[in-house]
Amino acid sequence: xxSNKQQMPPQIWAVASGKGGVGKSFVAANLAMALASHEKxxxxxxxxxxxxxxxxxxxxxxxxxxxxxxxxxxxxINTLVERGHHPFIGLISGASDDLNMANLKHYxxxxxxxxxxxxxxxxxxxxxxxxxxxxxxxxxxxxxxxxLVVMPEPTSIENSYRFIRSMxxxxxxxxxxxxxxxxxxxxxxxxxxxxxxxxxxFVAAMVExxxxxxxxxxxxxxxxxxxxxxxxxxxxxxxxxxxxxxxxTKKFFGLDMxxxxxxYHDTQVIQSLKQKLAYYQTFPQCRNATYLxxxxxxxxxxxxxxxxxx
Amino acid sequence: xxxxxxxxPTYYEILNVSSEASALGIVKAxxxxxEIYQPxxxxxxxxxxxxxxxxINERIEEAYLVLSNPEARRVYDEQxxxxxxxxxxxxxxxxxxxxxxxxxxxxxxxxxxxxYVDGKVLRQLRESQGITLDDIAKKTNxxxxxxQAIEVDDASAFPGHFYFxxxxxxxxxxxxxxxxxTWEAYQVHVKD
Numbered sequence: 001x002x003s004n005k006q007q008m009p010p011q012i013w014a015v016a017s018g019k020g021g022v023g024k025s026f027v028a029a030n031l032a033m034a035l036a037s038h039e040k041x042x043x044x045x046x047x048x049x050x051x052x053x054x055x056x057x058x059x060x061x062x063x064x065x066x067x068x069x070x071x072x073x074x075x076x077i078n079t080l081v082e083r084g085h086h087p088f089i090g091l092i093s094g095a096s097d098d099l100n101m102a103n104l105k106h107y108x109x110x111x112x113x114x115x116x117x118x119x120x121x122x123x124x125x126x127x128x129x130x131x132x133x134x135x136x137x138x139x140x141x142x143x144x145x146x147x148l149v150v151m152p153e154p155t156s157i158e159n160s161y162r163f164i165r166s167m168x169x170x171x172x173x174x175x176x177x178x179x180x181x182x183x184x185x186x187x188x189x190x191x192x193x194x195x196x197x198x199x200x201x202f203v204a205a206m207v208e209x210x211x212x213x214x215x216x217x218x219x220x221x222x223x224x225x226x227x228x229x230x231x232x233x234x235x236x237x238x239x240x241x242x243x244x245x246x247x248x249t250k251k252f253f254g255l256d257m258x259x260x261x262x263x264y265h266d267t268q269v270i271q272s273l274k275q276k277l278a279y280y281q282t283f284p285q286c287r288n289a290t291y292l293x294x295x296x297x298x299x300x301x302x303x304x305x306x307x308x309x310x
Numbered sequence: 311x312x313x314x315x316x317x318x319p320t321y322y323e324i325l326n327v328s329s330e331a332s333a334l335g336i337v338k339a340x341x342x343x344x345e346i347y348q349p350x351x352x353x354x355x356x357x358x359x360x361x362x363x364x365x366i367n368e369r370i371e372e373a374y375l376v377l378s379n380p381e382a383r384r385v386y387d388e389q390x391x392x393x394x395x396x397x398x399x400x401x402x403x404x405x406x407x408x409x410x411x412x413x414x415x416x417x418x419x420x421x422x423x424x425x426y427v428d429g430k431v432l433r434q435l436r437e438s439q440g441i442t443l444d445d446i447a448k449k450t451n452x453x454x455x456x457x458q459a460i461e462v463d464d465a466s467a468f469p470g471h472f473y474f475x476x477x478x479x480x481x482x483x484x485x486x487x488x489x490x491x492t493w494e495a496y497q498v499h500v501k502d
Contacts, residue, residue, distance in 0.1 A: 152352060153352075154352065154355045154356070157352055157353070157355045157356065158355055158356035161355075161356055161357055162356075198357075215451065219451065222453075223453075240345070241352055241353055243342075243346075244345070244346040244351065244352070244353025244354075245353050247326055247342075247343070247346055247353070248346060248353050248354050248357065250326075251326075252357055256469045256470065258469070305464070305466065305467060306455070306467075308462075308464075309455050309458050309459055309462070309464065309467055310455060310458075
């Protein structure tokens with residue numbers, strides 16, 4: 001089973017959240033662990049560049065090599081991978097001390113993205129910085145699949161929608177220059193028309209005014225693969241939040257999101273962090289661990305389906 | 311405001327339900343959408359002002375009032391069908407652009423619908439006319455991935471029921487089949 005898989009480039013999943021503290025690094029790290037437990041090689045890449053701490057979630061000590069080595073020297077990215085407790089798990093750390101890493105130049109981002117697909121792994125999980133910084137948005141858009149982590153709390157939801165909006169406007173940048181200018185023009189025009197406007201209505205305005213360009217934008221949006229995980233669910237009614245957000249995102253932004261699943265609030269998460277242990281490994285019988293296991297299974301089937309079709 | 315309303319969604323779109331939904335399906339959809347857009351709902355937090363939410367809820371009620379009444383629904387169905395064929399209505403332009411694609415190559419003739427329809431049959435019918443998947447993809451703007459999914463009966467590949475149906479119908483049209491009939495026949499064998 002495994003032999004021909006090695007030539008295939010890994011599938012890159014980017015994990016982001018609109019707001020910090022919703023458990024993004026936790027989800028990214030434990031998803032990588034869960035994938036490893038399905039016997040898939042997973043490498044967690046900490047791209048939360050200013051404040052990297054994925055190693056803590058994995059229960060690995062601060063790694064000696066970091067991504068910034070990749071930018072400053074000519075080395076194979078595979079040599080940067082720190083091995084974890086599980087043979088199938090690896091970690092590449094972002095540099096928490098290098099000041100320049102938090103503000104990457106465009107060509108540096110491209111270099112990182114290019115190198116990621118050379119990793120010897122089945123899955124590469126990117127732990128991105130919270131918020132709507134350009135680093136985060138660009139890596140999110142460049143990945144094969146994106147995961148947006150949200151928790152049932154107004155601030156988190158507000159910032160998630162802000163993230164989606166920023167991501168959609170950022171991806172207008174991938175249009176050819178002339179089209180881009182047109183799109184921005186219409187966008188600003190719409191924005192001045194009414195203070196709050198849905199991205200869907202902007203696209204509708206584009207369809208009306210510049211149908212050709214609108215087709216490009218619609219195609220780009222269709223190509224985005226955004227998945228949603230509702231984390232830190234307290235009450236059963238919170239589970240429904242994911243379905244609601246999916247409907248609203250479709251109507252307001254014209255974006256089809258895939259609801260990947262939800263995870264429960266669990267105080268043992270903090271405990272495992274304090275003990276410098278990986279949650280998934282420490283409490284494998286936990287409800288969340290079984291949910292993570294299932295999420296990983298969904299990710300795997302999703303990819304297998306895609307591969308079968310292409 | 312009136313300018314913004316240029317593109318009016320249908321009642322079905324408002325309730326987020328297929329136009330073929332059963333009466334029960336309408337009730338279910340109504341309850342779900344009401345919950346999402348109720349004041350204080352988390353799912354819509356920060357996206358709409360109070361007035362906008364009130365307006366949306368008004369439209370949801372209006373949609374439900376019509377669609378939950380079989381007679382009113384029938385009349386409404388006729389109305390929107392009329393609107394889309396007689397005048398280029400804004401609601402329909404996007405979908406009709408796609409759905410009214412005639413065949414891919416000039417000279418593709420109307421084909422009789424085979425008795426048994428599945429992905430394999432469709433592929434044979436397509437190949438017998440010398441149409442490639444790329445032809446269809448180019449014409450309809452549907453990613454090839456989904457066209458292939460149609461031919462291997464993989465309904466789970468689609469992001470939603472709507473796309474599945476829409477893509478299949480466009481595909482059918484491209485190889486000279488009647489979109490609606492093809493969809494109905496295909497559905498019998500392939501569950502989504």
